[in-house]
Amino acid sequence: MTVVYLNGSFVPYEKAMVPVEDRGFLFADGIYEVIRVYGGKPFALQDHMLRLARSAELMELPFATSPAHLKEKALEALEQSGLKEATIYIQVTRGFAGPRVHDWPKDPQPTELILVRAYESAPKESITLASVPDQRWELCHIKSIGLYLNTRARMEARRRGKDDGLFVRDGIVTEASSSNFFAVHRGTLYTHPEDHRILPGITRRYVIRLAQDLGIPVKEEPFTYEWVLNADEAFITGTTSEVTPAVGLDHQPIGGGQPGPITLRLKEAYRELVRG
Numbered sequence: 001m002t003v004v005y006l007n008g009s010f011v012p013y014e015k016a017m018v019p020v021e022d023r024g025f026l027f028a029d030g031i032y033e034v035i036r037v038y039g040g041k042p043f044a045l046q047d048h049m050l051r052l053a054r055s056a057e058l059m060e061l062p063f064a065t066s067p068a069h070l071k072e073k074a075l076e077a078l079e080q081s082g083l084k085e086a087t088i089y090i091q092v093t094r095g096f097a098g099p100r101v102h103d104w105p106k107d108p109q110p111t112e113l114i115l116v117r118a119y120e121s122a123p124k125e126s127i128t129l130a131s132v133p134d135q136r137w138e139l140c141h142i143k144s145i146g147l148y149l150n151t152r153a154r155m156e157a158r159r160r161g162k163d164d165g166l167f168v169r170d171g172i173v174t175e176a177s178s179s180n181f182f183a184v185h186r187g188t189l190y191t192h193p194e195d196h197r198i199l200p201g202i203t204r205r206y207v208i209r210l211a212q213d214l215g216i217p218v219k220e221e222p223f224t225y226e227w228v229l230n231a232d233e234a235f236i237t238g239t240t241s242e243v244t245p246a247v248g249l250d251h252q253p254i255g256g257g258q259p260g261p262i263t264l265r266l267k268e269a270y271r272e273l274v275r276g
């Protein structure tokens, strides 16, 4: 059962409404998190709450309650749902505070939403990517609900017969439309450093730790589009995509068009980690 918690109460899905002048709706002035639930247990919930708090701080976005309170309610919502395989979506916006003006309200009434729903699909065996110019803002480390260019990257990739868009900015590969990107070259794992150009992915962080535990060298440094075309392996990471091999970029296969051995080891290790 889908469970909705909105501004302090649990409400039936059909009755969950926000005012038309909610600043999330008008200005995309809001932040969010998606948490994956495995066997009834949320994975890395605390990491997600810390990132939500950090996004709020970076956007000077107040909470009506607090991340700790939302965490408690998320667990309550999950319990009410009775779901074992699910996602928990949490969104906070600057809310409704009267007619539309650019000034932030002096007395904000943030909107807080938690949505728990069933998630029964599995990540794809592998995906292909299409490069797209990264025209997003310079604050990609904020998990903002302003995702137009992310959705456009996905659609552009689909139009070109690929599964997802891979952002390229000034020749440097940053991340995919809703996941982080890794490539393997001569046994070393590479990924874009954590800065304002990418989302500090929680899966990314866990995968880096797993690689280090497995003795795989990791370098968090920028690399170019051309370099990726010559990589031995590549994959994306994300809360729902987990570790998904990327076997092609534009018209070229990566790693002979097959998932590579390091990718598969990390995919397996990540599966074991999340399944406890």
Ligand SMILES: Cc1ncc(COP(=O)(O)O)c(C=O)c1O
Pocket: 034, 150, 175, 176, 177, 178, 179, 180, 198, 199, 200, 201, 202, 203, 204, 237, 238, 239, 240
């Ligand atoms: C742009 C972007 N990068 C990376 C990620 C992966 O982050 P996480 O592993 O925390 O899900 C996401 C997830 O939604 C994303 O939207």
